[in-house]
Amino acid sequence: MTDTPALLDPARAKQLAAEFGLKPDEYDRVLAILGRTPSLTELGVFSVMWSEHCSYKSSRVWLRELPTKAPWVIQGPGENAGVIDIGEGLAAIFKMESHNHPSFIEPYQGAATGVGGILRDVFTMGARPIANLNALRFGTPDAPRMKRVIDGVVRGIGGYGNCVGVPTVGGEVNFHPAYNGNPLVNAMTVGIAPADRIFLSAAAGVGNPVVYVGSKTGRDGIHGATMASAEFSADSEEKRPTVQIGDPFAEKLLIEACLELMATDAIVAIQDMGAAGLTSSSVEMAGKGGVGIELVLDDVPQRETGMSAYEMMLSESQERMLMVLKPGREAVAEAIFTKWELDFAVIGHITDTGRITIRHKGALEADIPLAPLESEAPLYRRPTAETPKLPVLDAASVADPLGPEAALLKLVGSLDLCSRRWIWDQYDSMVGGQTAKRPGAADAAVVRIEDHSRALAMTTDCTPRYCLADPEAGGAQAVAEAWRNLTAVGAKPLAITDNMNFGNPEKPEIMGQFASAVRGMAAACTALDFPVVSGNVSLYNETEGRAILPTPAIGGVGVLEDVAQAVGLALAPGLDLVLIGETRGWLGQSLWLREIAGQEAGAPPPVDLAAERRNGDFVRGRILAGTVKACHDLSDGGLLVALAEMAMAGDTGATLLPPPAALPAHAHWFGEDQARYLLAVTDGAALLAEAAAAGVPATRIGRSGGEALVLAGGPSISVARLQEAHERTLPALMADG
Amino acid sequence: MKAAIILFPGINRERDMALALARVTGRKPQMLWHRDTALPAGLDLVVLPGGFSYGDYLRCGAMAAQSPIMQAVKAHAARGGHVLGVCNGFQMLTEAGLLPGALLRNASLRFLSMDCQMKVERADTAFTNRFQRGQVFRATMAHGDGNYFADDATLDRLEGEGLVALRYATPQGEVTAAANRNGSARSIAGVLSPNLRVLGLMPHPENQVDPLIDGTDGLPLFESLAENFAAA
């Protein structure tokens, strides 16, 4: 056996390095680490490990600014997913991840494998997945291919989630031309595990077997991680062969088999094979454990013939996991995986060399020291340029061309506010038998934990148009809205996962957006005791040089001690309507301004974190006291849209008091001031008194009942007409999609 | 009642079904593995749960219908035992020949996850005793292939012999095309065997058994069974 692998010709190696996406100085570092030219497999390992997707080289310096700690955080960023303590000996494990580029190339499979990947991140830590969410951004439906993308993405998310039997309980969708060439598909999974049975990825135990389980390896997705790290160009179509196909049936078996094995004591460490497949899983497991690893690829289960070491190490075939077992537990594990009709193979062992060595057909294919592979990984503090601040828009300076009735009907039917029923009707939201608030029923989805009264509340949020106008305020707003949505069902918000979707970080204005958004998020997380426990970064979301809107999607998780405490947003008759929070009539960057006045202008609404906290804590207190019959936070579209949403959900109208004289009516009805909630209660006077005592701004705005929204001295807008306008949009758009 | 749920690779509503059965019997049902070749002695009810057995690849329920345990299920049915198949379980029952017809792709060609209303056509079976004839109840449906099909002669026979258990209807009990979202022949949602002891249905009454989750519309179905086998 030789002690060096077959090396590439130096000139060829340099050229390949560039093709694989390594910058010249990065390649020089490879040479320095190895002290020689790399083999093809080694070059492949370096290029994927040092890709933006795996190394976070542009984002890491900024992500460090995010608060990640709280007494209830069991595991923050750095593992496959974040873990929090939710009481009664239980942990919630969750993460969000993007599959943007694959979903544009092949929408169904791209979205489906996105769901599969995030599920694996969660069950690899020992959790049974109990819910999926998805945050989607599409271009305008008349853009080329866009309807097919929308249709394929929705079918793909449903196709995978429905089949594995994890309910898809929530999410969000925006439409904007900035996503025409680069839609965003962010998928989130939440799981539950016993708090003392969390599985981590650090390998240990020299001599311990390294085991491969799941589906066989094919040539799919080779260099998927580097693709996700490159900007799109018109010839991206050429990159099609890297498309991976999801097999949700195999995933379902993998979930059951892994959970069954996890109930024994056989596992030392476990990690899913995600982006960069066998490479990243083996390198990360050994690296984290400070050990070495030797892989012998001959026994890797293979779907295709004649696969090389390079191909096996870089394949992104789906539904595969890597584990380190305790010595002598191979048979126990193999019996379980055989029972579930999955492949099982011992493909190596843990060593004390601090190196990864890869052998195939008797030859050494790679031999890389692990410490420098990680510590010397490129890390950039790229130049940033601040987004210039926009002037505050004076509400009185914008004329109201339509009046409240026509504006409301138009808004509830607009793309960003219309009913998402067409989407969620394709997702099984009930499987598991624990979904207490399904899509459309509440500001956050609520799923009870089997055999407990306790429930989790979950939401995803981001308002990209605010983030474009002011990334710092937008970052804070996204976190605050997630916190508010959890609060609005009565849950105690605990932690978030994030998915940072941005353009090309090599452009200072994009990197500036990123840095500012992080700053805003960090401030909100700190003020709201709402730490970040996991996340994902997706950069280079550009097509032909045009970037998407900065989109830091936030996935929030909170807990309710008793599912019976959860409130929804559906209005019932005979209740007082009370608005919590201050209304100044902020129209800058509002949907009213865009859809009705035809402008995208002004500074977005400022986020007063102290007010958020005070108002939210008050609302939650009232919900837990049992006096709130329905609750909805105010966001896109402002007060009248929120009220219309409650009315439509409950088939109940309301009679409203006149708007205050101090504000233009349209600013009162449609302004997007933050930190506000609309509550329906039996005793409005009592609530107002409690709010006054707590120093929380509160106003009675009307009373529920009847079949229309009746504006004082103004129009009477029937709930049925609102529903018609609200429900019509997506089905009409997608009729022959 | 002694009930058992059969686990096939890829099914996913077994825990939902176990919760529903436990709610009416006070104890968890037995879980059986698809490779078993015999059923435990003295079973009152065998349940084929919902999900995506074998990924629903090829045809829904087709591969599960060929599982070793299905021979024992057929023998159980032949002895006059009770069998409940829900969603994927209904598809397995038709594929195994225990119920007539087949479930085709939904007419819309989309997965349908929504509430539906079902009208009870027969309230004199072990599955439906606790309902009134003509009563309408709500259940979740979640399927891509729930479009019931049989040839006209078979449909006429089913109707003639009173073997249509449930039909999609409006909340007021009208059987309309709009209420029949998946396009099923004659709005059929559930079918009985001639001895009324095998029931297959597409929607999931097991998801409506808990007031804290989504109401108790489906509970009478399970209460009927529990009552029927109360002595056992």
Add this chain to the structure above:
Amino acid sequence: MKALVTVMPKTGVLDPQGKAIGHALAGLGFAGVGEVRAGKVIELELAETDPAKARAAAEEMARKLLANTVIESFSVSLA
């Protein structure tokens, strides 16, 4: 030896997929398309080298699993 099992909806059985494809083709501007039917094809790599036996085996597989004769008919061809 390769066997190809083609499975088609029986005449008289609703074929929503075929119908939808026909509709979509018309929407794309393809004229002169009459009935469209959508079926499945399963390609089997068989160790059997005798054509008659291979065909018989494939037919048996179709009857037992690959086709549901309540709604589908099948045909076998060898390659």
Add this chain to the structure above:
Amino acid sequence: MKALVTVMPKTGVLDPQGKAIGHALAGLGFAGVGEVRAGKVIELELAETDPAKARAAAEEMARKLLANTVIESFSVSLA
């Protein structure tokens, strides 16, 4: 004139259906079954009577709609 468009997963592309069918056939006791691949077949009734034109039309339909050429390949035969 009838055109038959057969759509198969491209070689190298994972075919979960074919895999599961192969598995099930083995479970049913069919021996000697190697690789199994599952595809679709679409039967089109075309008004066109010229074989070359009919074929060209069917190929165009396959490219535009019937096959997802990112992951599937297709072939056309006339009957």
